Amino acid sequence: MLNINNLHVELEDEDKAILKGLSLTVPAGEVHAIMGPNGSGKSTMSYVLSGKGGYEVTGGTATLDGVNLLDMEPDERAAAGLFLAFQYPVEIPGVGNMTFLRTAVNCQRKARGEEELSAADFLKIIREKAKSLKIDAEMLKRPVNVGFSGGEKKRNEILQMAMLEPKMCILDETDSGLDVDAMKLVSDGVNALRDGKRSFLVITHYQRLLDHIKPDVVHIMADGRIVKSGGPDLALEVEHNGYADILAEVAA
Amino acid sequence: MKLAQAKTDAAEARVNRSDLPTGGKWANEARLAALTRLHGAGLPGRRDEYWRFTRPDDLNRADAPAADLLKTGESPVFGDLDRLKLVFVDGVLDRDQSDAMAMQHVEIETLADAAAADIHWARDIYGVLETAGQAPVERPLAALNTALAENGLVIRVTGKAPRPINLQYLRRDQCADAVVHHVIKVESGAELTLLENGPGAARLSKVAEVDIADGGIFHHVRTQGRDHQRRAHTHIFARLGKESEFKSFTLTVNGALTRNEYVITLHGDDARAHVAGACTGDGATGAFHQDDTVFIAHDAVNCESRQVYKKVLRNGATGVFQGKILVQPGAQKTDGYQISQGLLLDDDSQFLAKPELEIYADDVACSHGSTVGAIDEGAMFYLMSRGVPKSRAQELLVLAFLAEALEEIDSETIRDDIRDRLAAWVERHSG
Numbered sequence: 001m002l003n004i005n006n007l008h009v010e011l012e013d014e015d016k017a018i019l020k021g022l023s024l025t026v027p028a029g030e031v032h033a034i035m036g037p038n039g040s041g042k043s044t045m046s047y048v049l050s051g052k053g054g055y056e057v058t059g060g061t062a063t064l065d066g067v068n069l070l071d072m073e074p075d076e077r078a079a080a081g082l083f084l085a086f087q088y089p090v091e092i093p094g095v096g097n098m099t100f101l102r103t104a105v106n107c108q109r110k111a112r113g114e115e116e117l118s119a120a121d122f123l124k125i126i127r128e129k130a131k132s133l134k135i136d137a138e139m140l141k142r143p144v145n146v147g148f149s150g151g152e153k154k155r156n157e158i159l160q161m162a163m164l165e166p167k168m169c170i171l172d173e174t175d176s177g178l179d180v181d182a183m184k185l186v187s188d189g190v191n192a193l194r195d196g197k198r199s200f201l202v203i204t205h206y207q208r209l210l211d212h213i214k215p216d217v218v219h220i221m222a223d224g225r226i227v228k229s230g231g232p233d234l235a236l237e238v239e240h241n242g243y244a245d246i247l248a249e250v251a252a
Numbered sequence: 253m254k255l256a257q258a259k260t261d262a263a264e265a266r267v268n269r270s271d272l273p274t275g276g277k278w279a280n281e282a283r284l285a286a287l288t289r290l291h292g293a294g295l296p297g298r299r300d301e302y303w304r305f306t307r308p309d310d311l312n313r314a315d316a317p318a319a320d321l322l323k324t325g326e327s328p329v330f331g332d333l334d335r336l337k338l339v340f341v342d343g344v345l346d347r348d349q350s351d352a353m354a355m356q357h358v359e360i361e362t363l364a365d366a367a368a369a370d371i372h373w374a375r376d377i378y379g380v381l382e383t384a385g386q387a388p389v390e391r392p393l394a395a396l397n398t399a400l401a402e403n404g405l406v407i408r409v410t411g412k413a414p415r416p417i418n419l420q421y422l423r424r425d426q427c428a429d430a431v432v433h434h435v436i437k438v439e440s441g442a443e444l445t446l447l448e449n450g451p452g453a454a455r456l457s458k459v460a461e462v463d464i465a466d467g468g469i470f471h472h473v474r475t476q477g478r479d480h481q482r483r484a485h486t487h488i489f490a491r492l493g494k495e496s497e498f499k500s501f502t503l504t505v506n507g508a509l510t511r512n513e514y515v516i517t518l519h520g521d522d523a524r525a526h527v528a529g530a531c532t533g534d535g536a537t538g539a540f541h542q543d544d545t546v547f548i549a550h551d552a553v554n555c556e557s558r559q560v561y562k563k564v565l566r567n568g569a570t571g572v573f574q575g576k577i578l579v580q581p582g583a584q585k586t587d588g589y590q591i592s593q594g595l596l597l598d599d600d601s602q603f604l605a606k607p608e609l610e611i612y613a614d615d616v617a618c619s620h621g622s623t624v625g626a627i628d629e630g631a632m633f634y635l636m637s638r639g640v641p642k643s644r645a646q647e648l649l650v651l652a653f654l655a656e657a658l659e660e661i662d663s664e665t666i667r668d669d670i671r672d673r674l675a676a677w678v679e680r681h682s683g
Contacts, residue, residue: 094652
């Protein structure tokens, strides 16, 4: 599914390398988690994969089902099946949440040569999905993320994911700013999308999220590359001992 | 001295090409007085502070510059509403295309008919509100209009008008130079909605004097057509009585030159005046210069005023906003709000803003803000990351930017109609 090979990325404005030979493979249907100390490049990776400006790829490749992601515009990557749940979802005053979602769904369908959803069909589907995420009609009507609480914003991200049905979902610290109940709700939303084919890359600082969204593989990222990979136990080890031991072991 | 002489000469040249219209005693007096005001001030020049951001040359010159007629095949704005329609072609009322000038609680006559009478109530308004609006800044082109106008309507509203009045301004002649002057009197407790649409003329000079008595309500929505080369200079002078309400919204798309001036005096306590405008200009389809110049004077207690202006500019388009709130001594509990924002879609366009507050009372709440910026990159990326292509994302963000101004329109039907037309404009000018 997702294949990152020896990816090198610098900040465009300053000559600063962030990703230094990142390699990672997420096969179809699997959930991989990435943990790592602050500044290790986790968010940069998610931005570079989804096509945010301000970064320069100086080497390496990233493909989704064999298609080169790095040459595409962000909307083309989305239409190809990539989705990023933002750590800080953006507020867009003046654009209704519903209008936004319908535009996004239909733009993607159009890009893939599929028929656009009618207003009625769209409404039916979104109502059902919103209900399971406890998103009410009022929240759908409001401008995108404006005045949403932290939890509402994250639930709205998952709703978008559910509506867009991507192949590859990247969740960037989706647990940050969530209370226990909200985390459960969001996790349930994610788990509902696990169908054996869809893949997930979950970036988090905390093992707790991984109790809800059970990963197949856990990667530790430090200084712009994956330094260690393992099973779910690796996350527990980080939770108990921090990163120091792992980083020391890698350095040795 | 030399400059003042040049300005007066220019005024002479502008007036001499047409004789003053003749009418009854009151109208002749009003026109002569206006001519005197015009000669005293001369035509506006670039060195006048009030014309710093907009060149008056095309408004001053003796003949109107030609403007191609635009055929869109589109249904006219307000066309689906139940309204009393009155059609002007190149500034002249066309009775054949118009509905009968009659409606419950409303008296409508032409300016020519009213001017022919020896005595008429319009005498207390025609040129009177315009004269009051000559201070603190001279508005010679409004005086010119008062002196020269033969066309226009004189409307008196005595109760709640059952339907809006819709003035449609069509064009026929490429070079028509129209001078239109309306007088509107909203009696105590009466209510009127006025809708205006269409470009009017190659060059349109339009003045409306609106006198709203205590408790009267006047709502106004206008669109200024889509003809690319047309020029328009409009003035609305309004005097508001106690507990009265004035609301006006203007949509400007296209047009080589547009200047819309408001002079509003809140004369009675507890009155409300809201003005708003949305404007989109694309220099790629012709020169675009649009100017909103608003002056609102609070001269009573506990009045509220709002100014909300949004302009989207691209490919060398220019937007101007000059807005002032004046709070006179004693106008306590004034609530004044003003926002003007420009969204520039490229480096070639410009938004020039001059927000002003002048306050002589100590118990008031006035705020003003003015911003100019580009499309928010963060919002753009967010939309694109959801699969929305760049051009479509930009359209959404442009409409979102304009939404706040559209919210100022009370009627949801009209608001939706205008939003749809703006969306179509934005889509045509996308990418």
